[in-house]
Amino acid sequence: MDKLGMITIGQAPRTDVAPIVERALEGRAELIQAGALDGLSFAYIQEHLSPSPGEYVLTSRLTTGESVVISREKIQPLLQEKITRMEEQGIRTILLLCTGVFPGLHTRTAFLIEPDHVLPPVIKAMSGGRRVGLIGPLEEQKDNLKLKFNPHGMNPGFAAASPYSSSEEEFRHAAGQFKDQADLIVLDCMGYTDVHRELAARYAGVPVVLSNALIGKLVSEMV
Structure with missing residues (x-):
């Protein structure tokens, strides 16, 4: 079965919205999830990844159900790391689960679908x-x-x-x-x-x- 990678700017799995994407897949592909904030605590995120004045503001969800407000500039390196790792795992199509703008995200050969x-x-x-x-x-x-x-x-x-x-x-x-x-x-x-x-x-x-x-x-x- 083919695999579709889905990367959230929060934490995976996204039990709230993954079923919507899986419904569209109609069983043709396995959804593989990852998150830019995986493994990070709410306190760490608030202290280190909150937006500073003038930074691009984003919000997402943690696996605890809590929401966080985060800086694009601070999480983009984490997001790129997840994209690179997913491509190294052989996943050929990767969906970014965010409608925000992320200049410079890239893959080597995999399709990267950026909703913006x-x-x-x-x-x-x-x-x-x-x-x-x-x-x-x-x-x-x-x-x-x-x-x-x-x-x-x-x-x-x-x-x-x-x-x-x-x-x-x-x-x-x-x-x-x-x-x-x-x-x-x-x-x-x-x-x-x-x-x-x-x-x-x-x-x-x-x-x-x-x-x-x-x-x-x-x-x-x-x-």
Whole structure:
């Protein structure tokens, strides 16, 4: 059986979202998981990997269920190490489980699927010039998440609700901001689940794209 590597910027296994990707694979490939923060404690992550002023902010989930806010600049070497190790294990297709932008990640010959390269042009084509709204985890991610859509002629709206820590009421408030203000919503984080998609669709009244489901379906064609 073929193998698909999946690397989270948090800790593996991602029992919350792995089933969404596995559903897309339809049993054609085994999902092999790794995480940039594997083996690190919550206290260590907070002390050494939290964002400093001006750094690119990310958030992810630990195997304990806790969420952490981390710096791209500080975790990228750990992430590259996991990618390299996975390729050395013979895995030929590797999915990055994050929609953030990571300049310079690379493999020697394996396919590295980075959702930030895939999501904006696909959403551009799907939306057909209609109004797009983004829901992302943190308010401080607003500018960076919107920025990756700008080269595609898009200026999406933004609302914050974390897949890891926000209540249903907070999610209702975020999705409700797009009521009559967007024609399509994108859940712009690989940590959202079908529950979040259903909530957003209910409170905004428009179609909602679950990023990990969309990317999973596309990547499934490569295995």
